[in-house]
Amino acid sequence: MGSRGPPYLSRGSDILADPQTDLKQTPLHALHTALGGKMVPFAGYAMPVQYPMGILKEHEHTRRQAGLFDVSHMGQVRLSGAGAAAALERLVPVDVLGLGADHQRYALFTNEAGGILDDLMITNAGDHLFLVVNAACKAQDLAHLQRHLAGDCTVTPLEDRALLALQGPQAAAVMGRIAPAAARLVFMSATSVDIAGADCFVTRSGYTGEDGFEMSIPAGKAEDVARLLLAEPGVAPIGLGARDSLRLEAGLCLCGHDIDTTTTPVEAALAWALSKARRADGPRPGGYPGAEVILRQLADGAPRRRVGIKPDGRAPVREGVELTDSSGRVVGRVTSGGYGPTVGGPVAMGYVESEFAKPGTALAASVRGKPHAVAVAKLPFVPQNYYRG
């Protein structure tokens, strides 16, 4: 038996033989081990891919109750100084100046070709901006910020903080018992609260499609906070495996797979993230890398588009699989795919030429040399359950 794994397993590794060398550990490493987490290499860190519950049940648990995720491998960065918001606008197609205190916004670092370097969350924390970037990109993002923003603001990586996510329909009730002020937040807003004696910065956001929170916690207090949350009824630890299937069903992009330096925000169906203030008819049009390409695509359309892909039958259609039209011509490619436990079958997303992007369009995916019927599908595959007040 030989295996090929998805993104959260290291490339080319056989999952039956896990080489783990020189991996960094998060502040919750000992807790993961104590909870029976199966540790795998991910973005240079040893991370739990699953706990004894298993990926399928962890996924379902998060959709029905509440899941606790360690996402401390992600990068947390503080931008401080009066010029921080204006400076950051030079790197993202997003309205940062107009982001009110205690509000959060999704953003993208773009390159000169209009491609995506990374996606990130920006929060206006009052006297500074708080950024969360992807683990695999954090060194590169930090260098990018320092290169372009130094002189206008201070860029500080927050290496001594852990990041936990509590996600699922019971997350708000759990938070209500532990930090009532955080439970009153609406989607994409933030506040500072005390949890287990730790000064935590909490946002109402996540990466599962469910209601929930992300908590930035001093590293030394992370295990206390995690144990407090895990002691609450309905809360279970969830690994990277279920994190991937949850975000895929929710139609959320995984950077380096569904979005990368060759995909523009318009192609990636992320035009909603391009703030009005930064568009051609806005008060501060363009002014970020690749603006010309992105604004032109926004006006004229893009040659291809990210869409949902729903395979017929039961066979998962995974990353890299080519999509063909009825004549057999390759018209697209899958960028993420697997089994969707809530959907109860295979789900995928990928890019197709724009004329094939209409939901319902029939295509074929070649899996192990055999054509499998698939259809273009609307994203997300499951309803988003964000709390908007």
Place this chain on the structure above:
Amino acid sequence: MSERKYTKDHEWVLVEGDVGTVGISEHAQEQLGDIVFVELPDVGAEFAQGAQAATLESVKAASEIYAPVAGKVVEVNDALADEPALINSDALGKGWFFKVKISKSGDLGKLMDEAAYQKFVESLD
């Protein structure tokens, strides 16, 4: 009573007469996690020892199953189409993949017995 034999790739074969039933080990199903899809060979297909004979997909990965012995497929476990999780719940029993009419009984000599396989699995940790 015949003895279950294992490959280094974590398949097993249980021989009765000249027919071998093939599956994957308890260790393999545990490592793969929840299995969601199995692609079985056609009845009548012939494989050399070590040839790719089936594919399974777990929530983690796609995996190839190699024929532990050379032979011709005489029966496949149709129950797996609707319930691939049988491999997780009963890897050595109801989670069998296919039965093969063994063409070279000498192939069995290259496989590990239960004790040798358990030792092999321990050596992987």
